[in-house]
Amino acid sequence: MTLFPPLNYLYFFIFLFALAVIDFNLVHYASLQVKRLELAVEKFFFILKLRFEIWQIKHGFMDKKFERMAAEIIKECRPDATD
DSSP: OOSOTHHHHHHHHHHHHHHHHHOTHHHHHHHHHHHHHHHHHHHHHHHHHHHHHHHHHHTTSSOGGGHHHHHHHHHHHOTTOOO
């Protein structure tokens, strides 16, 4: 057991930094994974907003003509939909 446990993780991050210097594809891969996560979070909030708008339409707070359009957008954004 060391006096400073976070120093154990320092070697891991030094190793990752060395890999990134040697092979820059690792940096690109990490960047793509972060972007993918950002898009997933944005998509979640977008679908949540659409579902709230559908609820507002069904309860008379908004015009009914947008209900079908919002339902189609949600159907397109489902994860099991294929491109």
